[in-house]
Amino acid sequence: MKRTMLIGLLLVAGRVVGYAQVQDSTRVYRKRVLENTEVDFLMSIYKQDGDNSAVGGGVGTEELTDVTPTIVVSLPLNDDDVLTIDVGISAYTSASSSNINPFNGNTAASSSNISTKSAATTIIGKRGEDDDDHEHSSDAQPGTPWLASSGASRSDALASGHVDYSHSSDDRNFIWGTNVSLSNEYDYTSFGFGGNISHLFNDKNTEVGLKGAVYLDKWRPIYPTELNEYNLYGSNFLNQGYFANVDVINQNGTVSSSYFPSGFNAITNRGRNSYSASFFLSQILSKRLQVALFFDLVKQDGLLSTPYHRIYFADKANYYIGDAAYIPVYTTRQNRGVYQLADDIERLPSTRFKIPIGARLNYYINETFVLRTYYRYYTDDWGLKAHTVNVDLPIRFNQKFSITPSYRYYTQNPVKYYAPYETHLSTEKFYTSDPDLAKFNSNQYSVALNYNDIFNDFHINRFELKNANLKFSHYARTDGLKANIVSLGLKFIIQ
Numbered sequence: 001m002k003r004t005m006l007i008g009l010l011l012v013a014g015r016v017v018g019y020a021q022v023q024d025s026t027r028v029y030r031k032r033v034l035e036n037t038e039v040d041f042l043m044s045i046y047k048q049d050g051d052n053s054a055v056g057g058g059v060g061t062e063e064l065t066d067v068t069p070t071i072v073v074s075l076p077l078n079d080d081d082v083l084t085i086d087v088g089i090s091a092y093t094s095a096s097s098s099n100i101n102p103f104n105g106n107t108a109a110s111s112s113n114i115s116t117k118s119a120a121t122t123i124i125g126k127r128g129e130d131d132d133d134h135e136h137s138s139d140a141q142p143g144t145p146w147l148a149s150s151g152a153s154r155s156d157a158l159a160s161g162h163v164d165y166s167h168s169s170d171d172r173n174f175i176w177g178t179n180v181s182l183s184n185e186y187d188y189t190s191f192g193f194g195g196n197i198s199h200l201f202n203d204k205n206t207e208v209g210l211k212g213a214v215y216l217d218k219w220r221p222i223y224p225t226e227l228n229e230y231n232l233y234g235s236n237f238l239n240q241g242y243f244a245n246v247d248v249i250n251q252n253g254t255v256s257s258s259y260f261p262s263g264f265n266a267i268t269n270r271g272r273n274s275y276s277a278s279f280f281l282s283q284i285l286s287k288r289l290q291v292a293l294f295f296d297l298v299k300q301d302g303l304l305s306t307p308y309h310r311i312y313f314a315d316k317a318n319y320y321i322g323d324a325a326y327i328p329v330y331t332t333r334q335n336r337g338v339y340q341l342a343d344d345i346e347r348l349p350s351t352r353f354k355i356p357i358g359a360r361l362n363y364y365i366n367e368t369f370v371l372r373t374y375y376r377y378y379t380d381d382w383g384l385k386a387h388t389v390n391v392d393l394p395i396r397f398n399q400k401f402s403i404t405p406s407y408r409y410y411t412q413n414p415v416k417y418y419a420p421y422e423t424h425l426s427t428e429k430f431y432t433s434d435p436d437l438a439k440f441n442s443n444q445y446s447v448a449l450n451y452n453d454i455f456n457d458f459h460i461n462r463f464e465l466k467n468a469n470l471k472f473s474h475y476a477r478t479d480g481l482k483a484n485i486v487s488l489g490l491k492f493i494i495q
């Protein structure tokens with residue numbers, strides 16, 4: 001038995017020595033692309049508010065809270081191949097989107113069960129099927145674009161997953177990869193796939209790369225309550241469903257039966273496809289200076305508008321549900337009890353072609369400071385042109401700790417289909433009052449605290465901390481939108 005084991009060990013040793021000799025003779029040394037499995041735990045909390053809700057046709061609160069936990073696992077399959085799996089959830093609560101149905105949760109989906117009292121100031125009824133099944137109290141307030149409703153659309157969760165595979169050549173100068181992704185939320189599903197290649201040469205001082213991606217998305221359209229009822233019941237909708245026992249009032253506060261959104265038609269094309277191709281060139285010019293150039297081509301087709309964004313026409317009469325006393329202050333936060341009924345939803349072209357061009361410059365000043373800069377120019381065939389400038393200045397205190405203050409400036413002009421609340425005309429073919437497509441400038445100030453655990457001092461069982469990052473950002477736009485973002489990232493190595 002001992003003799004057999006000895007012979008086996010000699011054979012194994014011979015193979016190892018032979019392999020080492022072959023490796024030495026060809027002078028090939030391959031370091032693993034990724035030594036150990038790495039796990040990133042990421043979390044961000046985003047809070048915003050503003051006065052130009054797209055759901056309200058350019059009027060109303062934009063209050064939103066979004067919490068996004070994400071886990072990213074990078075697995076070394078062998079010396080050359082890495083598999084990365086990214087899974088996350090984006091759970092949000094939005095006062096703006098809650099007003100898809102602003103009337104205390106009375107959705108058309110449950111309109112057959114609604115028992116509402118006819119009153120200009122109080123609307124009582126059952127919630128939608130996706131809400132709690134109980135009646136509102138008699139002191140419930142009517143809709144207003146400045147307060148969140150209790151409808152099902154107030155909150156939602158986007159679940160997403162992304163899988164990426166990459167392969168590096170023996171000399172690590174050529175890398176190719178492929179990826180697939182899937183995300184889903186209440187009214188939207190996205191499926192994507194793509195690939196990338198990159199090549200390093202000139203002693204790895206130069207890198208060029210190409211990326212391609214395709215996204216095949218599908219809407220499940222939901223419409224503002226009033227337009228959904230019209231779509232369900234046709235010309236007699238004011239006497240059925242939600243409107244059967246609810247008074248509609250005109251601009252003067254008088255009960256009226258003249259509201260008729262004849263310009264609205266339900267969406268038939270529910271797909272949205274995106275195709276992108278990207279090119280980048282990175283060059284190390286000296287020990288201190290590195291530059292990179294980026295160029296993208298993006299084509300989209302299908303339903304590029306958002307089905308629940310309201311539009312109000314200047315050449316159409318105004319109609320409301322709620323307390324007529326608030327009509328004079330409808331566009332201000334003083335409006336606590338009336339909601340204007342839509343004339344139509346946002347309509348935009350079914351194709352869009354985008355061209356972003358960017359450049360990055362990083363300069364090593366000394367052991368303490370590094371300057372990182374970025375510029376991007378964007379243009380598309382909807383008429384939008386934008387400029388982005390970003391500056392980071394990492395400051396390293398020692399091997400473990402650094403702090404990174406950063407500043408981002410952004411400016412854009414409006415798309416040619418944009419007009420503010422109640423300024424579009426019904427004779428137009430395309431229209432939007434989405435503030436994201438309007439003219440604005442924005443400033444974002446950030447500071448990040450970074451920690452590198454170079455000796456893996458902190459560990460939980462087999463999880464050894466590699467680095468940690470805590471970042472705070474404040475964002476402000478010239479149209480009044482403000483936001484704060486806090487993000488935390490922890491990277492662990494599994495031994």
